Amino acid sequence: MAKVTFKSDGKTVEVANGTPLVQVAEDNGASIAFSCKAGVCVSCLINVLKGMENLSPKTENEKATLEAFGAKENQRLACQVTVNGDVEVENP
Numbered sequence: 001m002a003k004v005t006f007k008s009d010g011k012t013v014e015v016a017n018g019t020p021l022v023q024v025a026e027d028n029g030a031s032i033a034f035s036c037k038a039g040v041c042v043s044c045l046i047n048v049l050k051g052m053e054n055l056s057p058k059t060e061n062e063k064a065t066l067e068a069f070g071a072k073e074n075q076r077l078a079c080q081v082t083v084n085g086d087v088e089v090e091n092p
């Protein structure tokens with residue numbers, strides 16, 4: 001199991017390892033905005049406060065989008081990651 005904390009919403013939930021973060025966010029009413037869900041639009045940008053190592057590695061697509069956007073090191077696209085351990089995220 002993995003603990004996911006949405007700091008901006010003051011919520012912590014437990015999910016099975018390998019659950020897509022988009023699913024965790026939507027199932028729990030987290031305030032992350034999703035649009036394309038394909039790693040293109042950057043709507044779902046999040047700051048990873050803890051547990052970056054517990055998120056799935058960046059795909060080439062996510063890397064390219066984050067780079068083009070000028071995202072910081074601790075930022076990921078919530079629609080592109082699965083959760084494999086405890087993480088804490090917030091809206092940027």
Ligand code: FES
Binds near residue numbers: 035041044079
């Ligand atoms: S929802 Fe568009 S990049 Fe994640």
